[in-house]
Amino acid sequence: MTSPLNVPHSQERWSPRLWGTLLVLCGAMFLDALDVSMVGVALPSIADDLGLGTSSLQWIVSGYILGYGGLLLLGGRAADLLGRRRVFLIALAVFAIASLLGGLVDSGPLLIASRFIKGLSAAFTAPAGLSIITTTFKEGPERNRALSIYTTCAATGFSMGLVLSGLLTQLSWRWTMLLPAPIALLALVAGLKLIPHSDRDRTNRGYDLPGAVTGTASMLLLVFTVVQAPEVGWTSARTLLSFLAVIVLLTSFVLIEQRTANPLIRLGVLRSGNQIRAQLGAAAFFGSYVGFQFLVTQYMQSLLGWSALQTALAFLPAGVLVALSSTKIGAVVDRFGTPHLIVAGFAFLVVGYALFLRISLTPSYAVVVLPSMLLLGAACAVAFPSLNIQATNGVDDSEQGMVSGLLNTSFQVGGAIFLAVVTAAITADGGGDGSPQAVLDSYRPGLVVVTVVALAGLLITLTGLRRNRSTQRTVLVASSDGDRTAAAAGSATGTGPAAEAGAEKVAVRD
The missing domain is CATH 1.10.287 (Helix Hairpins)
Structure with missing residues (x-):
């Protein structure tokens, strides 16, 4: 059932309540990105304080991903069946409590456990929040605009998390764990007042x-x-x-x-080529980036001796670029379509990772590091909202939670898998003789891994462009003059009702 907050395509102004609902959902996404970026920068300090090695340190990140990726399918379907508002708010409360516990524990296993609980809660907030957006805003320009704002908040959270982590870690890494708690509490209070009640599936399935x-x-x-x-x-x-x-x-x-x-996942949704490419693209995109961030954080702080704040500022241009460009992304998606933007995003990733292979023991930030960070920012700006839009277009409101859970599962499982592969590549030779040059050489295989993963994502998403061109030619020949215009427009944008000649959208609903 569509939410009463749905906005007609022709309506340009959103009501204050509609804006408030969107901002609460954006706050949860902001928290997720904030948490990931703050933990990444704080890892070396956590390792020193708690005496954790590289393999154990990985679990600070992977513990979160384990809970997140493992329960997303259940979280997405729970949102559809139990009510998106209820699931979202309960999980947000658990997130706040787990954040508080994470800042108070004083052992590695307990910290990992708190991260796991946070992952569990995020497995319910993420699909519930995304499905609230996709059932509140109609498919097309309105939803594209809302999702662009949504992903902008993720970029803002990531950027602020980097800076805040750098500052807070100077005091104690514990503050990076505690900070999300009051933000989650504020979002919870606002959500109780603003998020509508009319999103529960009452069909008694x-x-x-x-x-x-x-x-x-x-x-x-x-x-x-x-x-x-x-x-x-x-x-x-x-x-x-x-x-x-x-x-x-x-x-x-x-x-x-x-x-x-009454399946947890209706497998018919995967008949859509666009859907499959979105899921595989999400895994490759996030997987390569998580591995890259983990590796580069270790490189900058452990090998180059940079402070947490210097490391945070090194990553900052990527997030700033996303934030500055985000207001235009919705219009860009409407004009060029999600397949083209996803391909462009992966192309930026591949080049950015490849350029970082030039690192040395005395790198020039402007020449070596900055170009990669700007390319990564451009990649996130165009690809992340496009993946979300492509995955949720053409899906019935009653299944938005399911598809949102599936997409977030792809993101998180991809992150876990490729982070583990990167870690294995780094630790394969144990850092050689322990000299700085040997340690640097041990990082290069990890950079090669993330580059190859991004390249694989690029090749997968390129098939979408060929498919769209093929279906557009077929429809232009077979359709009447009136239908030709709509079919060509939908195929060109990848977001309209005639996208992929309408065939894949129909298959999703079968």
């Missing part, structure tokens, strides 16, 4: 408990296995058996979803 168990277990085990593999060995019996168990669970999940009357 059953709950797919077998699908929830097998789907959640498979995601949790997959993320855990990949994160643990660098430490226990990729070819160890434990790792191989875990991967085998993942395959069994995923196979069971697919069989259950095909046969149950």
Whole structure:
């Protein structure tokens, strides 16, 4: 059921309540990005204070991803069935409590546990928040504008998180854990007043408990296995058996979803080529970036001896570029379409990562670091909102939570997998003889990994351009003069009702 806050395409002004609802949802996205960036910069200080090595330090990041990626499918469907508002607000309250606990603990395992709980809560806030937006704003320019603002808040949170982390870490890394708590509390109070109640599915559909168990277990085990593999060995019996168990669970999940009357994920949604490319693109995009951030933070602070604030300022241009360009992204998406912008974003990523391979023990920031950061900022500015728009277009309101959960699962599982691979590449030779040059050389394979992952994402998304050109030519030949104009426009933008000749959008609803 569509929310009563839906805005007609012709209406340019949004009501104060509509703006307030959007800002609350943006606040949750802001928190997520803020938390990720602050933790990344604070990792070396956490390692020194708690005595954690590189493998253990990875779990500060991966513990969050484990909870986040493992329960997103369940979180997305829970939003559809239990009510998006209810799920969003309860999870936001848990996030605030976990943030408080994270700043008070004094051992590595307890810190990782608090991060895991935060990930669990984010697994429910992220799909619920995104689905509230996509059911509140109609598909097309209105939704594109809203999602552009939404992703802008993520960029702003990331940028502010970098600077705040650099400043707060000078006092104590604990402040980077505590800061999200009052922000989450403020968003919770505002959400209680502003988020509408009319988004609960009241059709009395059953709950797919077998699908929830097998789907959640498979995601949790997959993320855990990949994160643990660098430490226990990729070819160890434990790792191989875990991967085998993942395959069994995923196979069971697919069989259950095909046969149950009320699936956790309706597999028909994956008949859309645009949907598949959005999911794979999300995994490659976020996976490569998380690995890059982890590696570069270690490089700048542990090897170059830069302070947390210097490291934060080094990353800052990327976030600033996203924030400055964000007001125009919605119009850019309307004009060029999501497939073209996603391809452009991956192209920027590949070049930015490749340029960073020039790092040395005495790098010039303006010549070596800054160009990569600007390219990464451009990539995030065009690709991140486009991936969100492409994944949610053409999906019925009753399934927006499901698709949002699936998209966020792709982001987080991709982040966990490729972070583990990058960590394994860095620690493969143990830093050689321990000299600065040997440590620097151990970082290069990790940079190669993130570059290859981004290149793979580019190649996958390029297939979307070829598909769109092919379907547009077919429709132009087969359609009447009146239909030709609409079909060509939809195919060109990748966002209209005639996108992909209308065929893939229909397949999503089958």
